Amino acid sequence: MQTLNVEFAERSYPIHIGQDLLARADLIRPHLKRKQVAVVTNTTIGPLYLEQLCAPLRRENVDIVTIILPDGEHYKNAEILGKIYDALLENRCERGTTLLALGGGVVGDMTGYAAATFLRGVPFIQVPTTLLAQVDSSVGGKTGINHPLGKNMIGAFWQPKLVLADTRTLNTLPDRELSAGLAEIIKYGLIRDPEFFVWLEQNMPRLMAREPAALAYAVRRSCENKAAVVAADERENGVRALLNLGHTFGHAIEAGMGYGVWLHGEAVAAGTMLAADLSRRLGWLSDADVSRIAAIHQAANLPVAAPQLDPDTYLDLMGLDKKVQDGKIRLILLQAIGKATFTADYPPALLRDTLAAAHA
């Protein structure tokens, strides 16, 4: 087991990474304010891991409420959130009750948001079971739900007390979701860790084969990168925005295709290629750089071509992104492999060229 501490002024928390952490009640117990846990999971993950998690806790006399959500991004909405509140209240959960998210990003985001807002805030533990959740949504405290007019439009910043990233749970992950997680891992290399990017170029086959040691290394290094950025900028005023490489394009892809058609990581991969293309048009990346970026995504079996939406549709959907300021779309672009920048200072015509090229 490896442990990483995410440092904040008042509320640091540990991320444990390794095999078979799910059943380690000894890791969970010290973080419980009182012996009541509401475990939120979904209909896919519940049958696989709920009992493995709960049995050891029950043996320590922890009172457990289980809340099983339907599986899928399109359930990350106000209605299902309301069902979490209903269950918490019906089971008389209190301020000292800890909410535990067992599942991927959707379960983590919704459970975290429920924890941020139930009784104006209760403690929260994450047990992410997808690669994406382990390297992305479990670090940084972003929680929330979607709105029909945009992804993650409603939310809060709420830090977990503890994250358990059990790499064994990745064995049951569908191939497509493994790849989606790799998209976020590649992102850390691209925005700030060129050495890690090279490691990924060399080790992608091991990750695709789900070698535990390779996965644990990639998860830890990704979390380290994210934690470093987040600690410097918890509320996304500056450098944290760099973590959203490919996301403004990606959100437009997800919204334009209908949530759930493209996986988040797939949309980010295609969005990253759009960001790389625009960076090339700005003269920042070479053709060779763009080819390397395409190649590593392809090695992870990720899409490198964005869907053929109309450029105006793209611009419209991108305008709903949270990163708009005074009407101008700010984007994360690449100055080199391993160096990103957040800027609205680009010729709008070049953005349109990038979108038109994707459309062609």
Add this chain to the structure above:
Amino acid sequence: MQTLNVEFAERSYPIHIGQDLLARADLIRPHLKRKQVAVVTNTTIGPLYLEQLCAPLRRENVDIVTIILPDGEHYKNAEILGKIYDALLENRCERGTTLLALGGGVVGDMTGYAAATFLRGVPFIQVPTTLLAQVDSSVGGKTGINHPLGKNMIGAFWQPKLVLADTRTLNTLPDRELSAGLAEIIKYGLIRDPEFFVWLEQNMPRLMAREPAALAYAVRRSCENKAAVVAADERENGVRALLNLGHTFGHAIEAGMGYGVWLHGEAVAAGTMLAADLSRRLGWLSDADVSRIAAIHQAANLPVAAPQLDPDTYLDLMGLDKKVQDGKIRLILLQAIGKATFTADYPPALLRDTLAAAHA
């Protein structure tokens, strides 16, 4: 105009108190991150004050989105909250858009909660137009909505950038709501300010006559009391709970009678009398103390008798309150006029006696 600064480590904010502050765009403008404000109000307050507030802002080229909610505590729910989000997104509000609450506690709580959660948090200004909101919900950052199973069960702590308490808006306040606000003002005297309690005993007729100077003094002194408590304990781990004198009983009264039948302040008044009765049974207050507490409430035209709910109904409803810990109901009780304590250390039989006496 009087100004009080509520001090927090990173996010202090001013409360301006006085006549005719509503139209003072000069006070609002410096707090806007960008020139867009979403004003949330209701169907009662909107026709009275919306234009007075907005016209001067428009003259300064501030872009204004108006969101008019139905009036009433029973609309403080997830459905109406959703309509605020809809309007914000449909009008392309951004992270720099300021939400401004123009109205009473319901508008303030819902707008504040929308501000806390829209795009994971946007700036927020309060223009409270009821006495209750001026002395209570505008200080301390508590925001939220009700759930069918309990009041304020969903919420967040979110501090405003600015509060404008315009005492002129109290001229249009119905008598019953003026009294409800006085209940909270009396509370500050009871829990920590015996001198203010005496001032209130002497000046209640001036407040009932809505004399501006008396109102401004009472609002300022109440805000000072609340601000002092809140600054010491933003997230209600300790001393802040004292502000809830009468509230655990009061919430049970509101829930038991159906939200909106009793005004919040009326329920708090009757709840405070229950807390005083229990304090007397514990030997902390004298009969004379209890009589003084009853008399000041009566002078403010507030109910001193709780509704005749069954004691078990009370206990059941009180058990849903956020202040329960490990199944035991903690209460704010009075050790003297001007001195409150937060405790679960009382004989349950005495609580039952108090509730049974109310039932008789």
